[in-house]
Amino acid sequence: MKKIVYLDNAATTAVRKEVLDEMEVYFRKEYANPASKYRFASAPFAAVSEARTQVAEAIGAASMEEIYFTAGGSESDNWAIQGVCSAAGEGHIITTAFEHHALMNTCKSLEKKGFSVTFLKPSAKGYIDPKAVEDAIRPDTVIISVMYANNEIGTVQPIAEIGAIARKHRITFHTDAVQAAGHIPVDVVGMNADLLSLSAHKFYGPKGVGAMYIKKGTKISPLIFGGMQEFNKRAGTHNVSGIVGLGKALELACEEMEEERERITGLRDKLINGILNNIPHAKLNGGLEPRLPGNVNISFRFIESEAILNLLDFKGICASSGSACNSDSLEASHVLLAIGMSHEEANGTIRFSLGRYNTEEDIGFLLESLPPVVEKLRAMSPLYEDFIKSRTL
Amino acid sequence: MYSDKVMDHIENPRNVGEIADAAGVGTVGNAKCGDIMRIYLDIRDGVIMDAKFKTFGCGAAIATSSIATEMVIGKTVQEALSITNRAVMEALDGLPPVKIHCSCLAEEALRAALWDYAQRNGLVIEGLEAPKAEEE
Numbered sequence: 001m002k003k004i005v006y007l008d009n010a011a012t013t014a015v016r017k018e019v020l021d022e023m024e025v026y027f028r029k030e031y032a033n034p035a036s037k038y039r040f041a042s043a044p045f046a047a048v049s050e051a052r053t054q055v056a057e058a059i060g061a062a063s064m065e066e067i068y069f070t071a072g073g074s075e076s077d078n079w080a081i082q083g084v085c086s087a088a089g090e091g092h093i094i095t096t097a098f099e100h101h102a103l104m105n106t107c108k109s110l111e112k113k114g115f116s117v118t119f120l121k122p123s124a125k126g127y128i129d130p131k132a133v134e135d136a137i138r139p140d141t142v143i144i145s146v147m148y149a150n151n152e153i154g155t156v157q158p159i160a161e162i163g164a165i166a167r168k169h170r171i172t173f174h175t176d177a178v179q180a181a182g183h184i185p186v187d188v189v190g191m192n193a194d195l196l197s198l199s200a201h202k203f204y205g206p207k208g209v210g211a212m213y214i215k216k217g218t219k220i221s222p223l224i225f226g227g228m229q230e231f232n233k234r235a236g237t238h239n240v241s242g243i244v245g246l247g248k249a250l251e252l253a254c255e256e257m258e259e260e261r262e263r264i265t266g267l268r269d270k271l272i273n274g275i276l277n278n279i280p281h282a283k284l285n286g287g288l289e290p291r292l293p294g295n296v297n298i299s300f301r302f303i304e305s306e307a308i309l310n311l312l313d314f315k316g317i318c319a320s321s322g323s324a325c326n327s328d329s330l331e332a333s334h335v336l337l338a339i340g341m342s343h344e345e346a347n348g349t350i351r352f353s354l355g356r357y358n359t360e361e362d363i364g365f366l367l368e369s370l371p372p373v374v375e376k377l378r379a380m381s382p383l384y385e386d387f388i389k390s391r392t393l
Numbered sequence: 394m395y396s397d398k399v400m401d402h403i404e405n406p407r408n409v410g411e412i413a414d415a416a417g418v419g420t421v422g423n424a425k426c427g428d429i430m431r432i433y434l435d436i437r438d439g440v441i442m443d444a445k446f447k448t449f450g451c452g453a454a455i456a457t458s459s460i461a462t463e464m465v466i467g468k469t470v471q472e473a474l475s476i477t478n479r480a481v482m483e484a485l486d487g488l489p490p491v492k493i494h495c496s497c498l499a500e501e502a503l504r505a506a507l508w509d510y511a512q513r514n515g516l517v518i519e520g521l522e523a524p525k526a527e528e529e
């Protein structure tokens with residue numbers, strides 16, 4: 001197979017070798033259930049505790065007992081919203097119109113059960129105004145949930161300000177930090193978070209394991225009932241290898257964060273400028289500052305994103321579309337519509353997300369491969385034909 | 394995932410372009426749902442001599458319009474009506490279920506071009522109806 005140029009690191013990442021090595025021990029050698037009481041279980045028990053400490057330190061939690069392991073970002077998001085709402089019984093949810101589906105669809109399901117939900121609209125640049133959050137607060141508001149960084153357009157939200165507002169009004173505050181953790185600093189105390197979701201596979205850890213930070217004293221019911229694991233709040237035999245992998249991957253990501261952030265931001269800006277300077281009718285979506293180091297989201301007028309992805313795929317380049325078309329839904333992306341884009345623009349949008357294994361060469365290769373792809377599709381596009389004709393009239 | 398046939402038509406679409414002074418042109422779909430197809434037909438003595446297409450849409454939309462132009466060239470107007478969405482799908486060795494609408498669109502674009510031809514020439518072609526108006 002041809003070389004793969006993987007530019008879809010926001011979808012998932014490769015597990016780091018150092019991480020895999022540590023995980024491996026707990027599959028075959030130290031396979032005991034950490035909840036068992038014999039000495040053979042002490043190594044996996046200690047490993048889970050160590051991972052808990054690693055996560056607590058990485059996000060600035062006051063205690064490791066505020067870290068709960070889950071089966072990923074989707075579970076953490078579901079738990080945050082459902083757990084708080086179930087404990088409250090009824091009330092009002094404030095969230096945004098551009099959350100990940102894991103969060104958005106959870107809120108919509110609660111709406112059907114009688115909760116009311118405010119979906120705040122981001123600005124055209126992709127930011128939530130803290131003032132709008134404050135204005136949306138009602139006496140019965142039970143939770144405010146605003147994502148830290150958007151998965152499609154990479155914009156980083158003013159979480160600390162929003163958290164301060166939530167704290168002032170004594171409302172539980174959750175943030176989905178799935179795209180942020182391991183990439184930009186996370187400080188649960190500084191941002192006044194009561195709940196925070198993260199997921200290992202977005203920072204070179206394994207898939208299917210995540211964590212939730214729950215500040216002591218937060219009123220939240222379990223989502224998964226059963227055994228006594230996770231301080232009696234999240235049942236299920238521990239995914240020991242996964243948890244070990246999450247802890248190690250997050251620790252490494254935080255150690256290297258500053259360096260990597262600078263390097264990847266450099267690649268990102270090179271890519272953005274390279275595209276905008278060489279391809280007409282292309283536009284960057286989402287503000288540049290503050291933005292995730294690896295996120296590039298661009299709309300190409302007159303052409304459709306899945307066709308772009310297909311042609312890039314022939315060259316070994318992996319990226320993803322802004323529209324959810326390639327995920328078997330034919331709807332335009334709710335994120336792009338939320339920042340005010342038309343369906344047509346949204347349907348021509350590509351997300352390139354860069355990560356630790358991307359090099360200058362990758363960016364060079366993409367910048368070489370992309371213009372002919374766009375040109376080829378425009379030559380095929382009736383919209384482009386009409387546009388050219390309307391200009392020459 | 395797509396069949397090899399579909400991938401081939403995405404990578405090497407046949408008959409891309411326009412026909413100046415085409416005998417019939419049909420445009421269907423809209424950008425909102427993500428697909429627009431336009432088919433141009435060159436028709437002489439009731440036989441389709443040439444066909445070209447332009448498509449805005451996903452890979453399946455490109456492949457269905459590409460193969461539809463291939464299928465229609467050399468056929469009589471009456472024979473062209475036998476090119477249904479099912480025939481287009483079969484010619485491509487199938488499509489994923491969410492992409493079946495692309496084959497319908499290819500059939501509609503073809504029929505819209507034939508309708509345009511019939512209108513321009515005051516012909517009544519059995520089995521051919523006016524294309525449905527596009528709702529916004």
Ligand SMILES: Cc1ncc(COP(=O)(O)O)c(C=O)c1O
Pocket residue numbers: 010011071072073074075077100102147149150151176178179199200208209210
């Ligand atoms: C912002 C955001 N939240 C939640 C998730 C879901 O995480 P997971 O895939 O671990 O369930 C993702 C990942 O796609 C994400 O990007």
